Amino acid sequence: MSSGSDRLAALMARGTAFLGCDVAIMAGAMSWISERHLVSAMSNAGGFGVIACGAMTPALLDAEIAATQALTRRPFGVNLITMHPDLTALIDVCAARGVGHVVLAGGLPPAGSIERIKASGAKLICFAPALALAKKLIRSGVDALVIEGMEAGGHIGPVSTSVLAQEMLPHIAEAVPVFVAGGIGRGEAIAAYLEMGAAGVQLGTRFVCATECVAHPHFKKAFIRASARDAVASVQIDPRLPVIPVRALRNAGGDLFTAKQREVAQALDEGRVAMAEAQLQIEHYWAGALRRAVIEGDIEHGSLMAGQSVGMVTREEPLADILAQLTAEAGEALARRAA
Structure with missing residues (x-):
């Protein structure tokens, strides 16, 4: 299957170069779940982990970043919520810790936040739920975008991933790296979005039952049963x-x-x-x-x-195994198409 894995690497090249990892798969930031253990495991396995800051204070975020850096030397990002009252201080914590990628979620970035993040040398990733907003964010200097459909878990918009991808990728994929998210549970879907022009993908639900995830056993059991x-x-x-x-x-x-x-x-x-x-x-x-x-x-x-991909979560297993399975499925799908 080397032709499939070579093709996968080529399609992910822009995403991996941007993130600084081996596989252009981001682990979506999930409050209470995306902390030092899951994030470092994701980055150590070759993907890209993202700390969910959520409602953390600047001091708590500082400690979480330091603890994550002690567990991995690979790049990872920090997800900040735009409406956090201490957003400026949180951005400064990321800068002081040398965080290379900041993800802003939860609405349009407040005045000055884009400039402050970019001045620190970090790359800025934002969520764009519509084409007009995506173009506006690109004009304002955002380095990459995530387009997430309503199949995702947590806070969602009204439009499905497949529709957003068709509507937006042809217009923005050349301008900045775009990561597609929402309802992705297998490598075949990853391959399809990459072929449509995505630089990579983001998954959350699929990683909740990773062995390294700190979620309670009852929480994981609910995912496996659903x-x-x-x-x-x-x-x-x-x-x-x-x-x-x-x-x-x-x-x-x-x-x-x-x-x-x-x-x-x-x-x-x-x-x-x-x-x-x-x-x-x-x-x-x-x-x-x-x-x-x-x-x-x-x-x-x-x-x-939980996202609608929860039905594809069938057991608890090491994160590296989940990532290996996703990339193998994607490579095999691409090889089949080439044949």
């Missing part, structure tokens, strides 16, 4: 509340979240809370619910954020 149809998107009860749909495995926690929205909406109606406080309550609910599931193993009342 099928694609179990990963459902949450519903927004009230348009005033900032409920970006979240894809997670169906459980009692989802019903509790619906009830929480009703409670907060009623408090708004009765003037007991201000809009900013109501929105904060919703955000804090998710952060706490995810931690309960991932760290404490409460899979009934916690949030089991």
Whole structure:
């Protein structure tokens, strides 16, 4: 299959050069999950790990980066949320630690953040949920983009990966490296997106059951048992509340979240809370619910954020084995097409 693996290496060349790794597969940043152990395992296996900063303080992020650097000498990135109140300080922590790639997620980068990241010498990766936004980000100096479809786990947009890839890759793939994400669970899909012009891909759900992942055994068991149809998107009860749909495995926690929205909406109606406080309550609910599931193993009342590729997660295995399987499948698919 050397022709397939050679073709795979050629199609990934731009992505691997940009990331500084062997295989242009990024591990998507998942709160509580994408910490030093999973990130270093991903980078050591030849892929590209990304720390999920989430709601961490600058001091916590500093310690997490240092701990990751102690476990791997390979490149890895840090994912920062644009609405974090300490975003500037977090960017400075990444700069001081010599982080080579910063991923900004959760909306348009605030004024000055792009310049600050690039001034540190880091490469900047942003999420682009639509073509117009992608072009705007490219004009503003972003180095690479991730286009993620609604099959993904966690916070999602309304359009599927396959549609986004068709709509956007022909127009932006030459300008910057583009990584496709959302619902990818096998190498055949990776090969297809690379042939469409992607520089690489990003997967999250597929790596949750890596041996090195710190997620609770109950959390992993839920993934192994689940099928694609179990990963459902949450519903927004009230348009005033900032409920970006979240894809997670169906459980009692989802019903509790619906009830929480009703409670907060009623408090708004009765003037007991201000809009900013109501929105904060919703955000804090998710952060706490995810931690309960991932760290404490409460899979009934916690949030089991998972993408629709969860049905392709069938066992716990070392991360290097998952990566090897994905690249073998991609190489074999390309070899079949060449033949």
